[in-house]
Amino acid sequence: MWLTKLALLLMVAVSLFGPERSESQTFRHSSNIPNFWDPNIRIPKPEGFKIDRLRFLTTTDFPPFNFIDRNRLLSGFHVDLARQICSELAILQLCQIQALPWDELDKAIENGEGEAIIAGLEMTNAQRKKYDFSMPFLHIPARFVALRDSGLSEPMASSLFKKKTALIKGSSHAHYFKDIFSNRQFVEFVSFANAKKALIDKSVDALFGDAVSLSFWLTSQSNSNCCRFVGGPYLSIEYLGNGMTIAVAKNQPKLVEAINYALRRINDNGTFRELYLRYFPLSLY
Numbered sequence: 001m002w003l004t005k006l007a008l009l010l011m012v013a014v015s016l017f018g019p020e021r022s023e024s025q026t027f028r029h030s031s032n033i034p035n036f037w038d039p040n041i042r043i044p045k046p047e048g049f050k051i052d053r054l055r056f057l058t059t060t061d062f063p064p065f066n067f068i069d070r071n072r073l074l075s076g077f078h079v080d081l082a083r084q085i086c087s088e089l090a091i092l093q094l095c096q097i098q099a100l101p102w103d104e105l106d107k108a109i110e111n112g113e114g115e116a117i118i119a120g121l122e123m124t125n126a127q128r129k130k131y132d133f134s135m136p137f138l139h140i141p142a143r144f145v146a147l148r149d150s151g152l153s154e155p156m157a158s159s160l161f162k163k164k165t166a167l168i169k170g171s172s173h174a175h176y177f178k179d180i181f182s183n184r185q186f187v188e189f190v191s192f193a194n195a196k197k198a199l200i201d202k203s204v205d206a207l208f209g210d211a212v213s214l215s216f217w218l219t220s221q222s223n224s225n226c227c228r229f230v231g232g233p234y235l236s237i238e239y240l241g242n243g244m245t246i247a248v249a250k251n252q253p254k255l256v257e258a259i260n261y262a263l264r265r266i267n268d269n270g271t272f273r274e275l276y277l278r279y280f281p282l283s284l285y
Contacts, residue, residue: 032283033273036136036243043264046257049089054255055096056082056246057105057114064212064279065120065244066099074099077279078118081137084271088262106130109249116259117247132250134259136243137272141233141284142173143211145199145218148228152206156231160184163205166195173209176239200226211284219282233285 058066058078066076079097086095100108105121108114109131123133144165146152152159160181167174169188177186187204189195192213198204207214211233217223246263248256266272276283 032285033276034138034285035267036139037264037267043257043261045261046254049254049258051091051094051115051255051258053094053096054086054089054091054116055098055114057108057117058082058097058099058119059102059105060099061102062120064216066118068099077275078120080275080278081266082118084266084275085259085262088265089258115249115252115255120244121247123242123245123247127247130250131247132252132256134246134248134256134263136245137263137267138276139235139243140240141211141235142176142208142240143214143229143233143284144206144208144231145214145227146206146230147199147202147226150205150230152230154231157181157184159231160206164203166198166204166207168192168195168209171209172239172241176234176236177208179239180234206230212280215280215282215284229282 058074058076060066060068060074062076062078064076065078066074069075074097082097083092083095086092098114102119105117105119109117117131121127121131123136127133144152144156152163161184163185165177165181165184165186167177167186167188169190174186174188177184187198189198192209195204195207195209196217199207207227211229214229218227218229246259248259266275
């Protein structure tokens with residue numbers, strides 16, 4: 001069983017940077033810029049696409065994806081991506097981006113106050129009954145962080161022998177680690193802050209978690225340049241979800257097709273790269 005899991009782990013890690021595929025996701029690595037689009041799939045611009053207006057709904061509490069900046073303006077990766085989608089579809093004058101509390105998004109769509117949600121809404125079976133979803137444009141990997149002089153590196157299953165890894169109790173990343181690295185030691189913490197402190201204090205040898213949260217910590221002053229990413233990145237649809245998508249109100253297939261067309265164009269013409277580097281100066285990958 002352990003050899004099977006180790007083989008799976010190595011396949012996931014290697015396939016991120018090579019021609020193999022992991023869990024039906026295609027990924028090509030270039031300068032740490034993720035690309036999940038299959039180059040063999042062509043997405044044509046939908047014929048007869050017309051819309052009176054395109055209202056994207058988002059939130060303000062999910063940096064760097066959507067937040068209020070120092071000038072009190074709605075900003076973020078999702079906000080700029082929505083604008084670029086409208087630009088690719090040549091409908092900038094018909095586009096609006098509105099921020100609402102998370103628990104009001106569903107009601108706003110139901111009441112016809114928006115056409116799409118770009119706020120990290122998870123593509124679950126339950127949500128599929130309410131929305132149609134675009135193709136994923138970004139997957140958030142899991143990563144390990146360790147002290148700079150730790151010496152940890154791939155293959156992590158070997159590097160972590162007789163080492164302790166900090167996990168956030170109850171997180172999907174903790175479940176993933178326990179399954180894939182089932183023979184390796186771990187310590188669970190109730191908060192990210194406690195896990196980080198344990199790593200800095202050398203009570204543990206590594207911290208495994210969400211790459212976005214970890215990247216922000218690594219670039220913050222509180223990190224004091226103590227730590228770095230090691231190993232990975234790791235992707236898992238089963239544990240980490242289907243990736244970042246745009247949720248569209250039901251029964252608008254032309255709009256979904258148009259958004260997919262725009263997303264692919266944004267990826268292929270370099271715009272996605274620019275947005276990614278702007279909001280993730282320390283690559284998640």
